[in-house]
Amino acid sequence: MKRLGRFVKSFFLVDMLGGLLVTLRLYFSRKVTIEYPERVQEPSERFRGLLRLHRDEHGEPLCIACKACQRACGTACFDIEGKKEEGARFLRPMKFDWKLDRCSFCGFCVEVCPTNAIRFSREFRLTGVRKDGLLFHRDEMYITGSDLQEHLCGGCRRAR
Amino acid sequence: MPEDQADRPELRELLAALAGRFAGAVLASVVDEGELSVRLSKDALASALRFLKEEAGFNALEDIAAFDNLGSAAEGGQRFTVVYRLGKFPGALRARVAVDVGEGESLASAVPLYRSADWAEREAFDMFGVRFEGHPDLRRIYMPDEFEGHPLRKDFPLAGRTGGA
């Protein structure tokens, strides 16, 4: 008897129609596409985006050029030279080069930084057209937003 | 490690049988934590593997790991150590068979016993240059065929010969 039932079901394409009903139901269901440039899905606040240096409330750079991040980095992205002006309590980085194209966003530098100077920003638009756009010098480590995009792919024809 | 008492006797008998069969060849052996670890001499390898597979029931060869002892405290004094990781299924017993092999020497291939040894041996050959006699198709597996040298040897420069980026 079961075989007959199976034959009838297969003859009248029951499994096919079942599949068609599923796609029809999903045809009318809510779409998940987020239309990117108009609506941007904000990444979570702990998102590991572009690394940025920070300043304290007086505008003084927090970085004391201790090179802890340079040592912790597995892919040698950092190249830091510190100098101590007379009368200052801490060294200040004269040269702070960071190669974005070598960085694997592992987060070791952020963890070892004693003064919490270097942190992940939530910036995920990291595409650039210039090779040296991917190399950030000391002052370029602070820029964010549109002038960051200018630095990454400056001179690109597309109107901003 | 209390919970390992259960399987130690079984491994200990196996070790005794192994030592009996290959008296001269067993150089060192230790049984701990559900794993029998044996260091064999080169020429006893093939028959020991056959014994372990047929009599002792280690039916799966999980991994073949090769090591370059250049510069480190080489136990056997030879340049390379090749370690066979055998597994017994069903159950959770493991056997570690370590064999030392010199620079130009070769080992008996385990492919006739375990099909899974095929690529593992090719990888060991590609990365270290250890040759395996009786392997059906001993070629490089990762590097291009015309590549000279064996990358994972200690004396192979990290950034590659052409001076990497």
Add this chain to the structure above:
Amino acid sequence: MTPFVADVLIPVGKIVAVILYPMVMVVVMIWLERRVVALMQLRLGPNRVGFQGLAQPVADAVKLFFKEDIRQRQADKLLFGISPVLVMASSLLAFCFLPLGEPIRIGTYTLTLWIAESPVGLLIVLGLSSISVFGVIFGGWAANSKYPLMGALRSVVQVLSYEIPLGLTVLTVAFAARSMDLVEIVRRQEASGVWYGFLMPVSFVVFWISAVAETNRAPFDLPEAESELVAGYHTEYSGMKFAYFYMAEYAHMVLVSSLVVILFFGGWLAPFPSVKALDFLDVVPGFVWYLVKLMFFLYLYVWIRATFPRYRFDSLIRLVWKWLIPLALVNLLVVVLVRYLL
């Protein structure tokens, strides 16, 4: 209505219309396919170029028009050039015989909504639609590389073996309508008050399955299975030649769907002709009904494509020889018997 207008202007106008009609349908079809499949997959589909993405197919066509037309050195020049033309021409030519609606009387002149009406219109359309197989074989063979060759061989076997059930089911319709003329078939359905799709559901289902297989679509798209043969017989084509293949496939789909509409669902008839209460539906012109039914079947094509996995080659052939052809034969027998007993 001077003879010049009647003999020259109107026929030329109709011919231009018949050329434009499949082109428009192809554009609509490309957009419909990408949009419907997208909506079924929880995404929006093209909605940027033009209103809701309607200009997307036009953009594709323009892109393909300007793209470089690459031909390998070892390709057979003659066959490589002819095959897209063959595929495209055969589909377009068949559109001339499709009756789109009731003839319209303008003063003394009756404007027939089709180019040619012939007593064997059905046969001609089927014959033309199988000419495109030549285009596929030549295209696959001429490219002289492995994947297109395999795609072409698969397509040949598939199309030829699916033409048999197609032919048999068309035969049942010809029996029921006692004529091969498409216009006559629709008139016969209007006279008998019931559509052949409901009269002979088995032949409709078998016809539809072989039609889907005939156009290498949905579960039967073996010849151009992206995941296996990269792109099947038109892998080596690019630029305008590829556009021909691409449009021809859609034109062929529109052709076969309109054939289904005419043969089984009464071309331009309003639904349920026998139910008197629904006569007010006749106020809507026949052409619109024809289009509504056509769109439903085109939607069905895309719906099937979005739902089902792909058949394997031998199961596909087993399906037609073990199931469809016997079923079509039995169905033909039943129809003939019923025809003569009644």
Add this chain to the structure above:
Amino acid sequence: MELREYDLNMGPQHPSTHGVLRLKLAVDNEVVLGVEPVLGYLHRGMEKLWESLTYTQVVPLTDRLDYIAALSNNLGYCLAVEKLAGIEVPKRARYVRVVLAELQRLASHLAWLGFMANDIGAMSVLLYAFEAREDVLDLFEEYCGARLTIHGIRIGGAVRDLDTPLVSRIRAVLERIPKRLEDVRALLDENRIWKERTVGVGRIAAAAAIDYGLTGPGLRACGLAWDMRKDIPYSSYDDFAFDVPLGTNGDVYDRYLVRLEEICQSIRIVGQALDGLPGGEFTAKVPRVLKIAPGEVFHTIEAPKGVLGFTVRSNGTDKPERVKMKSPSFINLQALDHMCRGNLFSDVVGILGSLDIVLGEIDK
């Protein structure tokens, strides 16, 4: 005209070889006579690189091995190093790791489902599977900021604790996934075309599977219950009750069913782990510069693709002398030739999809 079979080249740029894998197929008019995978296109020399990095710096690189299941690689490596260094991982850290590993198995199986269905033609299933997977990736992003190269498990524990909002979000996601799976099962399970393409295809006998070293869902589809989480439990997996789904005749359809069932089991495990989350530290105290006495260890875990093993040999310094990875996809791919013989050309795609291989893990 003498007929001879010709060899067909599939890849390395081919839509369905899951990365850069090249298959040399000896084909006799669509019947496959032999398959020879050619590897090395994605070889980055990981094991050489690891020898020049410290133990902690190796962890982010393990993300890039099986890039669909980064957390399992992290877990495998960290457990091996902890066993070698004798680091005792607190109970809460072990539970957090189980939650992360099982969520990663969920995401990896959903990605496999999408790829395989798309290869066999059911392209909508790719979108449904990936839409379900997006929720799990959002959890990882919420947890530690990355979706694919997660680097969320460190030596000694995890990178962050599971706070209550995250736990409730995990539970919400775990409810949603079975519903999306029902859609897929309704589309595929009983579909005659799907069964035509998968039942009896790429079959491998249990004995041959063991001989080829097959592990993971591929082996369990032959009916052999070998699951590291049960046989050699690690990271307190033995605290959780779950069953190991088994197939019967080891073909593509059974591997499909086994993996779908494993998704449900993973959901069960994560639920139990969240309920029984103990108090305490989420990571052990690990010295910043970790030096490990000379020794060697071989530790295996049950990664989504199969048994993932790490052999770590230390020489007393803070850098490992040698880290050898036993990759499940590498061993499973060897069985492809055995499975494909006698099947048709279009089945190779289905069988390759059912093996669920990732090239980053094969080529290292």
